[in-house]
Amino acid sequence: MHSTDRKVVVTGVGATTPLGGDSPTTWQGLLAGRSAVRLLTHAWAAETPVRIGAEIAVEPTEHLSRTEARKLDRSTQFALIAAREAWADAGFTAPAGTDGSVDPDRLGVVISSAIGGVTSLLQQYDILRDQGVRKVSPHTIPMMLPNTQGANVGLDLNARAGVHSPVSACASGSESVGYAIDMIRTGRADIVVAGGTEAAIHPLNMAGFGNMMAMSKRNEDPAAASRPYDAARDGFVIGEGSGIVVLEAAEHAARRGARVYAEAVGQGLSADSHHVTQPEPTGRGIAAALTGLLDSCDLKPTEIVHVNAHATSTPKGDVAEVKALRKVLGDAMEHVAVSATKSMTGHLLGGAGGVETVATVLALHHRLAPPTINIDVLDPEVEADIVRDEPRALPDGPIAALNNSFGFGGHNVVLAFRTV
Amino acid sequence: MNAVQEEVLSGLATIVNEIAGVAPDEVLPDRSFADDLDVDSLSMVEVVVAAEERFGVTIPDEAAGRMKTVSDAIDYILANR
Numbered sequence: 001m002h003s004t005d006r007k008v009v010v011t012g013v014g015a016t017t018p019l020g021g022d023s024p025t026t027w028q029g030l031l032a033g034r035s036a037v038r039l040l041t042h043a044w045a046a047e048t049p050v051r052i053g054a055e056i057a058v059e060p061t062e063h064l065s066r067t068e069a070r071k072l073d074r075s076t077q078f079a080l081i082a083a084r085e086a087w088a089d090a091g092f093t094a095p096a097g098t099d100g101s102v103d104p105d106r107l108g109v110v111i112s113s114a115i116g117g118v119t120s121l122l123q124q125y126d127i128l129r130d131q132g133v134r135k136v137s138p139h140t141i142p143m144m145l146p147n148t149q150g151a152n153v154g155l156d157l158n159a160r161a162g163v164h165s166p167v168s169a170c171a172s173g174s175e176s177v178g179y180a181i182d183m184i185r186t187g188r189a190d191i192v193v194a195g196g197t198e199a200a201i202h203p204l205n206m207a208g209f210g211n212m213m214a215m216s217k218r219n220e221d222p223a224a225a226s227r228p229y230d231a232a233r234d235g236f237v238i239g240e241g242s243g244i245v246v247l248e249a250a251e252h253a254a255r256r257g258a259r260v261y262a263e264a265v266g267q268g269l270s271a272d273s274h275h276v277t278q279p280e281p282t283g284r285g286i287a288a289a290l291t292g293l294l295d296s297c298d299l300k301p302t303e304i305v306h307v308n309a310h311a312t313s314t315p316k317g318d319v320a321e322v323k324a325l326r327k328v329l330g331d332a333m334e335h336v337a338v339s340a341t342k343s344m345t346g347h348l349l350g351g352a353g354g355v356e357t358v359a360t361v362l363a364l365h366h367r368l369a370p371p372t373i374n375i376d377v378l379d380p381e382v383e384a385d386i387v388r389d390e391p392r393a394l395p396d397g398p399i400a401a402l403n404n405s406f407g408f409g410g411h412n413v414v415l416a417f418r419t420v
Numbered sequence: 421m422n423a424v425q426e427e428v429l430s431g432l433a434t435i436v437n438e439i440a441g442v443a444p445d446e447v448l449p450d451r452s453f454a455d456d457l458d459v460d461s462l463s464m465v466e467v468v469v470a471a472e473e474r475f476g477v478t479i480p481d482e483a484a485g486r487m488k489t490v491s492d493a494i495d496y497i498l499a500n501r
C-alpha cells in the first residue's frame with residue numbers, strides 16, 4: 001500500500017532560538033551575522049568559571065499559557081512553540097483528525113534533546129531536598145523523561161503513526177530528522193514533525209561542561225566567544241532553543257498543494273568508537289557518515305554547494321569535520337560554501353540539529369548561505385571555503401546542502417537536502 | 421452556603437485557578453474536578469497538596485480519591501480541620 005522509497009520534502013519550518021522567537025526572525029538574525037551570546041545574569045553565574053550563554057530571545061511564557069507551561073519542561077515549551085509554528089507554516093490550522101486535513105494515523109512526531117527534562121529534574125530535586133516528598137510535583141516524571149518533548153508535541157498535534165525521541169547527545173536533533181525521513185520513506189507515515197530542542201542553561205550543566213574544559217571562557221567578550229574556525233577558538237558557548245521541520249511525502253504535499261521548501265534527500269550515520277567526549281581527530285567517523293549518505297541516496301558530491309557545519313568552536317572538532325569533508329567530497333569541496341551558524345546562536349546541544357536543519361532548508365530555499373562570524377585569523381588547518389561575515393548567494397539550478405551534527409559518545413549524523 | 425463554606429470555596433477557587441487556569445467564578449460546589457474543571461488525576465494531586473497547606477488539614481490518598489466535586493472537598497476540609 002505504501003512505497004518503501006518515497007520522496008520526502010520539507011513543507012514547514014519553525015524555531016525559537018537565541019536570535020528570535022520564530023523562524024523568520026532567526027533567519028534574519030543569521031543573515032545579519034548577529035551574535036546572541038551574552039553575559040548570563042543569573043545569581044549562580046557569579047560562581048561558575050563560564051558566565052556566558054545564548055539564552056532564548058523570546059521567553060516561552062510569551063506564547064504559552066501559565067497553566068500549559070507549568071506542566072512542561074522548558075525544553076518542551078520551546079519544542080511546542082517551534083512545532084506549532086512549523087505546523088502552521090505547513091498550512092495546517094488544527095491538530096490532525098480535527099479538520100479532516102491530516103489523518104492522525106499517518107502523522108508522526110520525532111523530537112529529542114541531548115539531556116531531556118534536566119531543568120525540571122533539578123528543580124524538583126531541590127524541592128525534594130528543601131521541602132520534602134509531599135511537595136514534589138506529580139508532573140515531575142513526565143516532565144523529565146527524555147521523551148518528554150516528542151510526547152507532548154505528539155499529544156498537541158494528535159500524532160498516532162509513532163512518536164519517537166532518538167537521543168544521541170548533540171546529534172539528537174539531526175538524528176530525529178533522519179529518523180523522520182525514514183518513517184516517511186518506508187511508509188510508516190505521510191507527515192512527520194521532527195527536530196530538536198534543549199534548555200540546559202543551569203549551573204549543574206555549566207559546572208559540568210566547564211570543568212571538562214569544553215566551553216569558551218571568553219567571559220569578557222561574550223559576542224566574540226563562539227568563533228568556529230578562528231585560530232583562537234577556545235570551546236563552545238551554550239545556547240538554548242528549538243528548531244522543528246514538517247517533513248512530508250512528496251506526493252502527499254503535491255496532492256494538497258503545499259509549498260515545498262526543499263527535498264529531504266537522506267542521511268548518513270556512523271559512530272566514532274574513539275572516546276566518550278573527544279572527536280576522532282582524523283574525522284574517520286564523520287567521513288564514514290558522509291560516505292554512507294552518498295552511498296545510500298541519489299546524491300552526487302558535485303551537487304553539494306553548501307554545508308551547515310557542526311563546528312562548535314572547539315579546537316579539535318572543527319578541524320576533524322573539515323578533514324572529513326575534504327576526504328569524502330574531494331575536488332567537489334572547491335565549490336562548497338561552509339557556514340558555522342553556531343558562531344551566532346551558540347551551541348543548542350540537542351536543539352542544534354533542529355535549528356540547523358531549519359537554517360539549511362532556508363539556505364536552499366532562499367539560495368543564500370548564512371555567514372560565520374568572529375573569524376579574525378582563520379585556522380590554517382581549516383582548508384575549506386568558509387562563508388565569513390556576510391551571507392553568500394548560492395548558485396542557480398539544482399543544488400544540495402548538508403547539515404552535520406555530532407555528539408558526545410561519537411555519534412555522527414549527516415543530513416542532505418536539495419532544491420526542488 | 422454559610423460563611424465558613426464560602427471561605428473554603430473561595431480558597432479552592434484560587435487553587436484551581438492557579439493549577440488548571442479555570443476562572444475562579446467557575447469553581448462552584450456542584451462542579452466535578454475532572455469533568456468540569458479540567459483537573460486531571462495528576463493536577464488533582466497538586467490541588468490536594470495545596471489544599472492541605474492552605475487549610476491546615478491532612479488529606480490521605482483514599483479521601484482524595486473520593487473528592488469528585490468541589491463540595492466533596494469543602495465537606496472534607498470542614499470536617500477535618
